[in-house]
Amino acid sequence: MLYVTRREVFSASHRLDNKSLSEEENKAIYDKCYNRYGHGHNYTLEVVVAGDIDPRTGYVIDLKELKKIIHENIISKVDHHHFNYDVDFMQGIIPTTENIAVAVWHQLVDKITTGKLYSVKIFETENNYIEYKGE
Numbered sequence: 001m002l003y004v005t006r007r008e009v010f011s012a013s014h015r016l017d018n019k020s021l022s023e024e025e026n027k028a029i030y031d032k033c034y035n036r037y038g039h040g041h042n043y044t045l046e047v048v049v050a051g052d053i054d055p056r057t058g059y060v061i062d063l064k065e066l067k068k069i070i071h072e073n074i075i076s077k078v079d080h081h082h083f084n085y086d087v088d089f090m091q092g093i094i095p096t097t098e099n100i101a102v103a104v105w106h107q108l109v110d111k112i113t114t115g116k117l118y119s120v121k122i123f124e125t126e127n128n129y130i131e132y133k134g135e
């Protein structure tokens, strides 16, 4: 089994606001990410596909194809957008990096038909990232 990774970067805004909590509780939990109008992050997304080498091509998955799948389903929807307002697959979900990773997984899992989606990693900063493997 081999693991192929495609990395993409995007910029997006979010506001972390749990409507079932008080303003004080939201501030205490989310701090700057509770900023009234939201704020931005430069995210890095890593998508890992696992599979065997296709003897015809020598590839696990054609990286051009993987790039196209990620762009059509994720980057075009999130880059320079606001997760809370105009990202269709995040409506009604608090846009923590955890929730974004799970949502991105669900967007991609059926689209990757060469090999298998193995993991989705999202870096919200250089030092913090979340990885989701579908379970």
Ligand code: NI
Residues within 6 Å of the ligand: 014, 032, 033, 039, 040, 041
């Ligand atoms: Ni934030």
